[in-house]
Amino acid sequence: xxxxxxxxxxxxxxxxPPLIVLGLLYLLPVFNLIRxxxxxxxxxxxxxxxxxxxxxxxxxxxxxxFEVLWRTxxxxxxxxxxxxxxxxxxxxxxIRSTGWRQTAMFIILLMPLVTSVTVMSYGWLIxxxxxxxxxxxxxxxxxxxxxxxxxxxxxxxxVGLVHVLVVFMVISIAASxxxxxxxxxxxxxxxxxxxxxxxxxxxxxxSLPGLRTGALLVFxxxxxxxxxxxxxxxxxxxxxxxxxxxQAISLYNWPSGAAMAVVLLISxxxxxxxxxxxxxIGAMRANLRTxxxxxxxxxxxxxxxx
Amino acid sequence: MILRAYVLxxxxxxxxxxxxxxxxxxxETSFVVFPPQGISLKWYFAALEQRALLQSLAFSLVxxxxxxxxxxxxxxxxxxxxxxxxSRINNAVYLLAMTPAMLPAVFLGLAFLxxxxxxxxxxxxxPLIAAHVVMTVPFALSLILVxxxxxxxxxxxAARSLGAxxxxxxxxxxxxxxxxxxxxxxxxxxLISFGALEVSLFLSTSTTVTLPVQIYTTLDWSPLDPTLxxxxxxxxxxxxxxxxxxxxxxxxxxxxxxxRS
Amino acid sequence: xxxxxxxxxxxxxxxxRVLENVSFSIRAGERLCLLGPSGCGKTTTLQVLAxxxxxxxxxxxxxxxxxxxxxxxxxxxxxxFQNYALFPHMSVFDNVAFGLRMRGLEKKEITTRVGDALTLxxxxxxxxKRPAQLSGGEQQRIAFARAIVIRxxxxxxxxxxSNLDARLRLEMRTELLDLLRELDVATVMVTHDQEExxxxxxxxxxxxxxxxxxxxxxxxxxxxxxxxFVARFVGETNVFDGRAMGHDKVMVDGLGEFSVRKNQxxxxxxxxxxxxxxxxxxxxxxxxxxxxxxxxxxxxxxxxFLGHRTEWVVRKGxxxxxxxxxQPHSLMRKVGDTVTLRWRPSDCFLVASEHVNA
Numbered sequence: 071x072x073x074x075x076x077x078x079x080x081x082x083x084x085x086x087p088p089l090i091v092l093g094l095l096y097l098l099p100v101f102n103l104i105r106x107x108x109x110x111x112x113x114x115x116x117x118x119x120x121x122x123x124x125x126x127x128x129x130x131x132x133x134x135x136f137e138v139l140w141r142t143x144x145x146x147x148x149x150x151x152x153x154x155x156x157x158x159x160x161x162x163x164x165i166r167s168t169g170w171r172q173t174a175m176f177i178i179l180l181m182p183l184v185t186s187v188t189v190m191s192y193g194w195l196i197x198x199x200x201x202x203x204x205x206x207x208x209x210x211x212x213x214x215x216x217x218x219x220x221x222x223x224x225x226x227x228x229v230g231l232v233h234v235l236v237v238f239m240v241i242s243i244a245a246s247x248x249x250x251x252x253x254x255x256x257x258x259x260x261x262x263x264x265x266x267x268x269x270x271x272x273x274x275x276x277s278l279p280g281l282r283t284g285a286l287l288v289f290x291x292x293x294x295x296x297x298x299x300x301x302x303x304x305x306x307x308x309x310x311x312x313x314x315x316x317q318a319i320s321l322y323n324w325p326s327g328a329a330m331a332v333v334l335l336i337s338x339x340x341x342x343x344x345x346x347x348x349x350x351i352g353a354m355r356a357n358l359r360t361x362x363x364x365x366x367x368x369x370x371x372x373x374x375x376x
Numbered sequence: 377m378i379l380r381a382y383v384l385x386x387x388x389x390x391x392x393x394x395x396x397x398x399x400x401x402x403x404e405t406s407f408v409v410f411p412p413q414g415i416s417l418k419w420y421f422a423a424l425e426q427r428a429l430l431q432s433l434a435f436s437l438v439x440x441x442x443x444x445x446x447x448x449x450x451x452x453x454x455x456x457x458x459x460x461x462x463s464r465i466n467n468a469v470y471l472l473a474m475t476p477a478m479l480p481a482v483f484l485g486l487a488f489l490x491x492x493x494x495x496x497x498x499x500x501x502x503p504l505i506a507a508h509v510v511m512t513v514p515f516a517l518s519l520i521l522v523x524x525x526x527x528x529x530x531x532x533x534a535a536r537s538l539g540a541x542x543x544x545x546x547x548x549x550x551x552x553x554x555x556x557x558x559x560x561x562x563x564x565x566x567l568i569s570f571g572a573l574e575v576s577l578f579l580s581t582s583t584t585v586t587l588p589v590q591i592y593t594t595l596d597w598s599p600l601d602p603t604l605x606x607x608x609x610x611x612x613x614x615x616x617x618x619x620x621x622x623x624x625x626x627x628x629x630x631x632x633x634x635x636r637s
Numbered sequence: 638x639x640x641x642x643x644x645x646x647x648x649x650x651x652x653x654r655v656l657e658n659v660s661f662s663i664r665a666g667e668r669l670c671l672l673g674p675s676g677c678g679k680t681t682t683l684q685v686l687a688x689x690x691x692x693x694x695x696x697x698x699x700x701x702x703x704x705x706x707x708x709x710x711x712x713x714x715x716x717x718f719q720n721y722a723l724f725p726h727m728s729v730f731d732n733v734a735f736g737l738r739m740r741g742l743e744k745k746e747i748t749t750r751v752g753d754a755l756t757l758x759x760x761x762x763x764x765x766k767r768p769a770q771l772s773g774g775e776q777q778r779i780a781f782a783r784a785i786v787i788r789x790x791x792x793x794x795x796x797x798x799s800n801l802d803a804r805l806r807l808e809m810r811t812e813l814l815d816l817l818r819e820l821d822v823a824t825v826m827v828t829h830d831q832e833e834x835x836x837x838x839x840x841x842x843x844x845x846x847x848x849x850x851x852x853x854x855x856x857x858x859x860x861x862x863x864x865x866f867v868a869r870f871v872g873e874t875n876v877f878d879g880r881a882m883g884h885d886k887v888m889v890d891g892l893g894e895f896s897v898r899k900n901q902x903x904x905x906x907x908x909x910x911x912x913x914x915x916x917x918x919x920x921x922x923x924x925x926x927x928x929x930x931x932x933x934x935x936x937x938x939x940x941x942f943l944g945h946r947t948e949w950v951v952r953k954g955x956x957x958x959x960x961x962x963x964q965p966h967s968l969m970r971k972v973g974d975t976v977t978l979r980w981r982p983s984d985c986f987l988v989a990s991e992h993v994n995a
Contacts, residue, residue, distance in 0.1 A: 076456070076457070076460035076461045076542070077542065078461070080461075080542055081457050081460075081461040081463070084453035084454070084456050084457040085453070085454070085457045085465075085469060087450075087453065088450040088451075088453055088454045088473075089469065089472075091450055091509075092450070092472060092473060092510065092513070095506045095507075095509065095510050096472075096476060096510045097472070098491060099487040099488050099490065099491025099492065100479075100484075100487050100491075102487065102490060102491045102494075103483070103486060103487035103490055103491070106490055156386065159379055159382055159383070159386075160383060160386055162379065163379055163383050173623055175383075175387075176623060177616075177619055177620060177623055178387055178390050178391060179390065180619060181390065181391065181394060181615070181616070181619065182390060182393075182394075184564070184567035184568065184570075184571055184615055184618075184619060185394065185571060185611065185612055185615050186570070186571035186572075186573065186587070186588040186591070186608075186611055186615075187571065187573055187588070188573055188588045188591045188592045188595065188608075189397065189571075189588075189591065189608040189611050189612065190393055190394075191393075191595075192393075192397060192591070192595060192604065192605070192608055193392070193393025193394055193395075193396045193397045193608075194393050194396075195595075196393070196396040196397065196400050196605070197392060197393060197396050203396060233389065233390065233393070236390075290478055293480065294479070294480030294481055294482065294483070296481055296482055296573070296574045297573045297574065297592065301592075301595065311480060311481070311482040311574070314480075314482040314483070314486060315482055315485075315574075315577065315578070318486050318489065318578070319577075319578065324486070324490055327486055328486060328490070331480065331482055331483040331486050331487075332483075334480050334482070334483060335479065335480060335483055338480070528720065528722065530718045530719075530720060530722040531722050531724060531725075533687070533689055533709070533716075533718070533722070534716065534718055534722040534724075534783075535724075535735065536688075536689075536708070536709040536710050537687055537688075537709050537710070537712070537714060537715070537716045538710075538735050538736035538739055538783070538787060539710045539711075539713075539736050539739035539740055539787065540710055540735075540739050541708075541710055544739070548735075549724060552726045553725070553726060
């Protein structure tokens with residue numbers, strides 16, 4: 071008995087005010103940004119209301135811009151990969167633990183996320199800097215004779231991003247692990263599977279949707295990261311977000327900044343689309359295999375596809 | 377056993393920068409070194425004398441409270457409409473409200489800067505508030521949805537059949553049962569607003585500077601200033617406090633159940 | 638005298654039709670049970686009565702007053718939900734008092750009436766407890782008290798026993814029946830359990846695929862089902878394909894000719910199904926036979942001793958007979974033996990084959 075707890079009229083009354091607010095404060099500015107990305111800009115005159123593709127053409131012809139775009143994509147993929155590798159065992163731990171241990175783990179995971187990125191990057195600066203903890207420790211142990219710069223490189227960027235974003239991976243994977251019925255694993259063990267085999271054939275395939283959601287979140291967020299790469303990567307390892315800021319704020323070139331922001335959004339979306347396409351092809355292949363050999367693992371993957 | 381050891385290493389990785397800030401802030405030297413030379417709170421007192429830092433801290437706290445409240449007020453009716461009525465339009469509504477959390481922050485920041493400049497800033501803080509509200513709605517909404525979905529719909533129907541109108545049903549039955557998720561949603565919205573940098577960078581004017589913006593700009597020219605560590609660890613303490621209070625109102629594993637529904 | 642009248646309910650969820658011309662009426666104080674498998678439309682019918690679902694077509698009236706478009710809170714209909722739907726953040730007292738408070742009653746009267754209701758369900762000592770502190774059976778009784786304390790015009794019970802374990806279920810069934818008799822309130826109950834339906838209801842409406850297949854007193858529904866579906870859903874039945882010969886004879890493929898109860902609605906020589914309940918078939922000695930019984934000789938294929946009865950499967954050719962014997966030791970037989978089965982023509986009946994939908 072779960073229908074019509076709310077009448078259609080009540081539904082509309084609830085929906086309309088927030089939608090008006092979000093429409094004015096959010097949708098309108100977003101569409102306006104896309105519009106601005108097509109207008110002409112002249113450093114002397116400012117914005118000329120003349121719609122064209124010039125901003126995008128300029129970007130495509132710029133080698134520096136491509137280098138930054140490629141770095142953004144490359145490091146985001148690396149971040150996603152490391153989050154998955156490092157986060158999976160933590161997700162397993164999270165659902166196995168109970169009570170205060172679980173709550174504490176949640177809080178520790180959420181700390182980096184909700185603490186200001188600037189504060190967090192500052193912490194890394196203290197740790198990784200030329201006179202930072204790690205340098206001093208290594209020197210004290212005699213491993214290093216001179217202190218080395220551990221900041222301002224791509225590794226530092228990935229470390230910082232993984233640190234902030236791994237929570238999304240852990241929670242997504244944990245959510246899908248949680249939904250696995252323990253009796254399936256007991257059944258597999260009862261049928262003679264070792265713990266490792268049970269994990270490989272039951273647990274892991276069923277956790278793939280969570281892994282996929284987590285990867286999606288981490289990738290999207292790291293593509294659009296700004297403070298972490300800027301503070302940890304230094305001036306020589308810029309991310310695309312920084313260029314947008316520079317164009318819009320330092321150079322007052324709103325149309326070009328807008329075009330970059332749109333390209334950032336589109337390239338993220340396209341990469342996500344490719345990855346989902348890839349996953350679908352994988353699922354189709356698995357289905358074909360299923361129909362030949364009659365195993366059910368393929369159809370299970372396809373079924374969990376969302 | 378291996379898992380335990382790994383978890384320990386992982387936890388160290390997660391909290392090490394936070395520890396570095398808190399411990400580093402206790403130094404007596406005029407630049408941050410690690411381990412700190414001597415133990416004192418002198419940089420905390422020094423920070424208390426930096427008006428710009430304190431003003432931005434106060435501004436961030438107020439901004440966070442206002443944005444979180446407004447975001448919760450917007451998200452509650454949205455959540456009710458989405459959960460308690462079945463319509464395809466709800467998918468679009470959900471997407472609209474959730475996308476601010478997915479869009480690149482600079483995309484949003486620039487969109488707000490250009491869009492709101494139509495109306496004009498004039499050194500007022502409404503653009504920041506508006507932007508933070510939009511940014512934090514997804515967080516408030518997702519927690520409210522968890523709350524609403526955990527309320528058995530037949531409770532509301534039972535109240536209706538016993539003579540309560542839609543409104544009274546909401547006030548007497550639904551609201552008390554989802555209060556925890558409203559509080560948690562508010563807490564998360566507050567933390568997101570309190571820590572947000574990128575969007576605020578675009579919208580801050582000389583009179584409206586948030587704490588993350590203040591720290592970010594200071595970091596650029598004097599990275600080893602111990603006042604910064606002091607104020608940063610102050611931020612960590614505020615964050616941790618809100619987080620723990622939030623975690624107490626929410627049973628954390630409800631987050632996991634969201635993935636299933 | 639009609640009390641509740643339901644006329645021509647039609648409803649669809651999207652392209653799926655869930656109610657097709659559902660009509661029935663009940664008298665004051667009568668208990669009607671909507672019985673059927675899941676998805677048959679019984680719950681939707683209940684939701685229409687409660688006002689949670691607005692039907693596409695059709696009308697509901699109580700004492701001649703139409704309920705169309707009336708919101709649930711104005712209907713004064715008491716509902717006991719399947720999961721009881723007790724408000725978890727309120728005490729038992731506040732739960733039961735809720736409906737009275739909504740009606741703006743005086744504090745004193747509320748206290749008296751809640752006290753009476755709790756006494757009626759024999760739980761006056763639980764008033765200050767939270768629902769979560771009660772057992773399943775206690776929760777059910779509180780839900781019942783909450784539904785009837787408002788003195789509803791109509792009481793709706795949604796699968797009232799499905800959340801109880803088997804032993805408690807039997808206990809609560811008698812208790813609820815006693816309460817309903819005492820209150821003398823018009824009741825519509827929904828269930829998928831035929832035994833519950835027979836125990837509680839004055840009349841049963843068997844529903845299938847959004848329609849009412851048959852509506853009658855329990856005994857008639859059981860012994861005179863109007864369709865193959867009803868026969869199968871209410872109790873076990875042996876079914877055999879055949880062809881009608883006149884109104885009281887049937888030729889069953891591979892088994893021969895049998896006499897049956899007269900059924901005027903069956904056309905001569907039409908395709909029919911012969912239905913015999915397993916408890917109506919007896920194992921007979923050859924010597925017992927006389928012309929009044931239908932008899933079949935077959936081989937025992939399976940024998941199960943179930944305590945209160947023995948279940949036999951007897952085979953003849955392609956046909957299998959399910960037979961329940963309540964005196965297990967009267968005839969000692971074993972698998973492979975040849976036995977004679979017999980049943981009275983008045984205990985078996987025909988339904989037309991076109992009617993088949995189960």
